[in-house]
Amino acid sequence: MAVARRMKWEWLFILLLSSVLTLLNVLTVHQxxxxxxLFFIGICLLVWxxxxxxxxxxxxxxxxxHDFCLCFLVGFFSLNSILLFMFYIFPFSVRADLFCMATLVxxxxxxxxxxxxxxxENAEPESRKMSLAALLVILSAVSLWMRTSVDAVEISGETTxxxxxxxxxxxxxxxxxxxxxxxxxxxxxxxLANQPMPFYHFAMYILPxxxxxxxxxxxxxxxxxxLTPMGMLLSGFGAxxxxxxxxxxxxxxxxxxxxxxxxxxxxxxxxxxxxxxHWLQFIAPGGFYGVALMCLAWMIMxxxxxxxxxxxxxxxxxxxxxxxxxxxxIFFANALVLWIFPSIFFTKVTVKxxxxxxTFCIFSYFFVIHYVQQFKEVxxxxxxxxxxxxxxxFTIEQFQNAWMKKWFTTSMTPDHFSISTVYWYGLMAVxxxxxxxxxxxxxxxxxxxxxxxKISLVLALFPLIVIFNYLATSLTISYDAHLIGxxxxxxHRPLVWAYFxxxxxxxxxxxxxxxxxxxxxRYLRYTLSTVMVLLLIISWNMAKDVQKGPAWGKDYxxxxxxxxxxxALEYIxxxxxxxxxxxxxxNDPDLMVTALSERQEYVxxxxxxxxxxxxxxxxxxxxxxxxxxxxxIKNYFKSKGIKWYIVHQGDLLxxxxxxxxxxxxxxxxxxxxxxxx
Numbered sequence: 001m002a003v004a005r006r007m008k009w010e011w012l013f014i015l016l017l018s019s020v021l022t023l024l025n026v027l028t029v030h031q032x033x034x035x036x037x038l039f040f041i042g043i044c045l046l047v048w049x050x051x052x053x054x055x056x057x058x059x060x061x062x063x064x065x066h067d068f069c070l071c072f073l074v075g076f077f078s079l080n081s082i083l084l085f086m087f088y089i090f091p092f093s094v095r096a097d098l099f100c101m102a103t104l105v106x107x108x109x110x111x112x113x114x115x116x117x118x119x120x121e122n123a124e125p126e127s128r129k130m131s132l133a134a135l136l137v138i139l140s141a142v143s144l145w146m147r148t149s150v151d152a153v154e155i156s157g158e159t160t161x162x163x164x165x166x167x168x169x170x171x172x173x174x175x176x177x178x179x180x181x182x183x184x185x186x187x188x189x190x191x192l193a194n195q196p197m198p199f200y201h202f203a204m205y206i207l208p209x210x211x212x213x214x215x216x217x218x219x220x221x222x223x224x225x226x227l228t229p230m231g232m233l234l235s236g237f238g239a240x241x242x243x244x245x246x247x248x249x250x251x252x253x254x255x256x257x258x259x260x261x262x263x264x265x266x267x268x269x270x271x272x273x274x275x276x277x278h279w280l281q282f283i284a285p286g287g288f289y290g291v292a293l294m295c296l297a298w299m300i301m302x303x304x305x306x307x308x309x310x311x312x313x314x315x316x317x318x319x320x321x322x323x324x325x326x327x328x329x330i331f332f333a334n335a336l337v338l339w340i341f342p343s344i345f346f347t348k349v350t351v352k353x354x355x356x357x358x359t360f361c362i363f364s365y366f367f368v369i370h371y372v373q374q375f376k377e378v379x380x381x382x383x384x385x386x387x388x389x390x391x392x393x394f395t396i397e398q399f400q401n402a403w404m405k406k407w408f409t410t411s412m413t414p415d416h417f418s419i420s421t422v423y424w425y426g427l428m429a430v431x432x433x434x435x436x437x438x439x440x441x442x443x444x445x446x447x448x449x450x451x452x453x454k455i456s457l458v459l460a461l462f463p464l465i466v467i468f469n470y471l472a473t474s475l476t477i478s479y480d481a482h483l484i485g486x487x488x489x490x491x492h493r494p495l496v497w498a499y500f501x502x503x504x505x506x507x508x509x510x511x512x513x514x515x516x517x518x519x520x521x522r523y524l525r526y527t528l529s530t531v532m533v534l535l536l537i538i539s540w541n542m543a544k545d546v547q548k549g550p551a552w553g554k555d556y557x558x559x560x561x562x563x564x565x566x567x568a569l570e571y572i573x574x575x576x577x578x579x580x581x582x583x584x585x586x587n588d589p590d591l592m593v594t595a596l597s598e599r600q601e602y603v604x605x606x607x608x609x610x611x612x613x614x615x616x617x618x619x620x621x622x623x624x625x626x627x628x629x630x631x632x633i634k635n636y637f638k639s640k641g642i643k644w645y646i647v648h649q650g651d652l653l654x655x656x657x658x659x660x661x662x663x664x665x666x667x668x669x670x671x672x673x674x675x676x677x
Contacts, residue, residue, distance in 0.1 A: 009128040013068045013135055014044045020139045021226065025217060027150040028225035035215040043207065044072075046102055051075025053108050056115035059311055061303050063119050065245055067127040069134055073237045076207075077293055079105070081322055083210075084203045091183040094206065095213045130249035137253055137532070138236035141260035142229050144536055145282075147543035149224040153566075158668060160563045162592075165283035165547045166556045168223055170606070172595035174202065175227070176219035178209040180578045180598070190594060191604040192614060193581050193641070199377055203325040204231065204289045218573070220595050231288025232281070235500070236260050238295030243508035245299050246459055250518065251511030254528075258507030259500060261535035263542060265438025272435040273550040274398035274492075277499040282547050287496045290330025293323045294497065297334070301341060302458060308348030328379070333494030336365055337469045345458050379490055380481040387479040391491055392428050395435065398550045404434075429471045436495045437467070440502050447509045455512075463505045470498035561592070562649065564667035569596035571665045571672060572644050582644040585625060585651050587618055593646065602642050630656045637675040645673040 018040035025040075026032050051071035055063055079101065086097040109116070152168070154161040162168075173190050177197070181187045187197035208227040212219050217226075236256045244252030266276035273279055281287045297319040304312025320338055323331040343357035372378045399405035408431050433441050444463055452460065473494060479487040517524055547557045569592070572582055576599055584593045587605040594601050603617035620636075627633050633655060637645065647653065649669030665672035 009132070010048065010068060013072075013131065014041065014048060016135060017072075017139070018044045020143060021229070024143070024146055024150055024229055025221075025225045027146075028152065028221050029217060033216050036217065039211060039214050042102075043210070046105055047072055047075040047079055049075065049105050049109050050079040052116050052119075053105065053112050054078045056112050056119045058315075059309060061307050061309060061312065062300060062315075064122070065241065065299075066119055066122075067249075068131040069237045070241045073234060073241060073292065073296060076234060077296070077319075077322070080203060080206050081325070083206045084325060087178070087181075087202075087206065088184045091185060093182055093213065094178060094209045098210050098214075127249065130244075130253065134237075134240045134249070134253045134256060137257050138233060138240070138260065140536055141236065141257065141539055142232045144540040145232060145260070145543045145546070146225075146229050147540060148547060149228050152220070152224045155563055155566075158563050160561050160566045162559050162561060163547070164224065164557060165549075165553075166559060166590050167283055168220070169591040169595035171205070171227065171285070172218075172220040172223045173591050174200070174205050175209050175212055175222055176594065176598040177600075178202065178205050179212040179219065188600050190591065191601070191606055191609060192617070193600050193602045195613070201286060201325050201328055203322075204286050204327075218596075219598050228282065228285045228288075231285045231292070232260070234292035235281075235288045238292035239500070239504040242295040242299045243504055243511075245303065247455075247508055247512035248515060250515050251508040254511035255504040255508035257532055257535065258510075259503045261532070261539045262440075262503065262507070263538060264499060265435060265440070267542065268438050271400035271404070272395070272398050273400065273548075273553070274395055275432070275435040275495055276549065277436075277496055277503075278542065278546050279549045279553075280493070280496055283549065284493070286327040287330060287493070290323055290327030291497055291500045293319060293326055294330055294334055297323070297338065298462075301338060302345075302462070305342050305345040305347065305458065306456075308346065313342050313346070329489060329493035330497055332379075332381075332490055333470065333473070333497040337465055339365055341465075376482050377484070378482065379484045380478065381490065382478040383476045384478050385476045387477065387488070387491065388425070388428065388475050391474070391479075391488055392431070394488075395431065399435070400551075425475055428475055432471055432474055432495075433467070436470070436499055437502050440499070440506050441467070443506045444502055447506060447513075450513070451509060455509075463502045466498055466501045470494050559590075562668060562670065564670040565646075565648070566596065567667055568646055568665050568670050568672050569593055572597040572599060572646075575664070575674075576644060580643045581641050582646065583621060583642045584646045585621065585648055587621060597644075599644070602640055625651060626654050628654045628656060630658045633659065634675060643675055645675065647671040647673065 018037065021040045021044075022032075022037045025036050029036075048068070048071060051074040054074050055066055055071060083094070083097055083101055086092075086101065087094060090097065092100075148163050152162065152164050154163065170190075177187055177190065184197070184202075189195040189197055204227065207230070208222045211217055211226050212222045236259070239256040239259050240249075240252040242252075243255035264277040265271075266273045266279065297316045300312050300319070301316035304310070304316060316338065320331060320334060323334075340358055340361040343354055343361050346354070346357075349357075369381050373380060373382075396405060396408045399408070408427070411427055437444075448460055474491045477491055480490060481487075514524065514528070518528070548554065549556075572580075573596065576582070576597070578599075580599050581602050582593060582597055582599045583602040584604075587603060588594065588601055589605050591604060591606045593599075594604065603614060603621060605614075605618060608614070624633065624636060627636075637643070647670065659673070662673045662675060663671050664674045
């Protein structure tokens with residue numbers, strides 16, 4: 001009976017979660033298609049089943065924390081990661097992989113039925129109520145934050161405004177590419193047709209691509225209505241499960257509420273949008289997935305060190321490696337600390353063994369770092385401090401607070417650097433500490449003083465270790481000479497992990513302090529509920545401008561495009577075949593053509609790859625507008641496999657009138673030529 005009652009609660013959670021995801025899809029697409037709720041119910045059920053199966057084989061030290069949130073978190077990353085593996089090795093579509101995986105999950109669930117039943121019977125009686133409370137809080141926060149995402153496109157006459165950060169086109173392009181691919185080997189480089197796709201952390205795009213494949217939702221709509229909110233949802237689950245393992249479910253709920261609703265340091269007095277957690281997570285949503293996955297790794301690691309279980313350590317390391325496929329920057333922010341952590345805090349081993357273990361970890365880490373530098377596909381990593389001065393100057397320039405900007409500018413001059421390197425680095429650390437953590441950093445120090453005799457040393461030092469690692473990395477690492485992404489990414493992106501951990505720890509500790517008082521005081525419960533509502537309102541208000549970021553961010557979001565241009569891309573999507581190649585006369589610098597038409601481009605200048613092939617193709621596209629022989633133009637498009645050519649308003653074509661019959665779309669000076677090869 002107990003298991004049956006629990007199953008009813010689990011079904012309630014699945015229906016609630018799938019309903020919210022469906023609602024976000026409807027608000028984005030502006031219509032409801034029957035396949036969408038069926039997809040979300042099916043995916044949530046499949047994720048839940050996967051989580052139950054995997055957890056049933058976990059050590060008892062982990063299984064005892066079993067509830068819906070942990071189950072869904074484990075299930076999502078298990079299912080999604082296996083689907084990624086299948087996509088890499090099998091020449092099948094993601095749709096075929098999903099159907100195959102669903103069959104395997106059902107079979108595994110039947111074979112693991114007794115294990116799952118035993119796990120359910122040992123679950124905490126109150127866990128379902130706490131799971132419901134956590135789910136309601138997290139879903140409420142996520143729904144309110146999606147204000148800009150679900151209203152991403154605004155059409156105003158001849159102008160269309162695209163509100164999200166311009167990188168949203170890049171993410172939508174990857175979703176589209178995976179959706180139409182027959183396994184990874186068939187994927188083409190986003191910027192160069194008929195060239196292989198380089199390695200990237202593709203994992204977070206797999207289930208969103210399933211939505212694009214199985215429903216009428218476009219890739220850009222999938223990014224805004226599913227990929228981003230699902231990442232934020234998982235980060236909330238991650239906050240809840242790790243803090244629950246520290247201090248109980250109530251503390252976990254407050255921690256999740258805190259990280260999802262509390263303003264970061266940027267809009268407060270410290271005012272540096274470059275170091276804003278919420279801004280960076282929304283424009284690069286892989287961070288949501290990364291922090292959620294690393295919460296699992298750290299939860300299992302800390303439990304394993306406490307109880308002296310080597311199996312936990314192995315599982316934690318495995319999860320951290322998987323994180324590379326979701327967000328490399330989050331993996332890098334944890335790699336060294338997670339690697340050496342058990343050599344310091346693992347129980348049941350002697351001090352001598354710990355010293356040898358620690359020494360091995362340090363030498364092996366830096367050996368690997370040195371070894372991988374020979375591969376240009378891996379970011380260049382060097383702890384030489386060569387970028388600290390320029391990165392610091394750039395960060396100071398981003399302060400909106402005039403007083404802080406002036407103070408740090410005058411205090412951190414080259415003269416100070418030459419007089420005292422320690423002083424200079426100390427000021428840099430203070431600047432990053434205040435700009436990233438704000439009042440949460442001060443709150444952590446205060447709470448440590450209050451709780452120093454009530455919590456274990458490991459839990460007390462955990463945020464401090466994360467903070468130290470973040471500051472040390474940002475101040476000592478070099479720019480990425482391999483230019484895998486922006487050169488400062490490994491200095492900058494790890495801030496989301498530092499902020500996330502400090503935030504959930506502070507709010508979790510507050511929940512831990514108030515836990516017993518909540519049982520006795522109705523007034524306290526009402527007060528906390530009121531604060532929660534106020535924070536949700538604040539989240540709704542912040543959501544409108546969350547992606548604006550620093551002052552220079554105005555050039556990267558709320559961008560205006562001619563409605564006729566957007567219409568041209570939608571026309572191509574509707575009229576073309578999946579394998580058709582398209583070319584934009586302006587070389588599509590934003591990847592907007594690929595994102596909205598969902599077709600492969602012959603060449604794009606979204607990023608300068610520094611290759612002769614890209615350079616030659618761009619010169620070809622620029623020169624073709626000057627050609628005057630119709631047969632030569634047709635032969636060129638035929639030889640390159642380009643079927644659709646987009647001409648912008650104001651472009652001067654020297655083409656003969658005979659090619660006008662190739663025009664299939666013409667609005668406000670924008671034209672689409674179709675060449676049937």
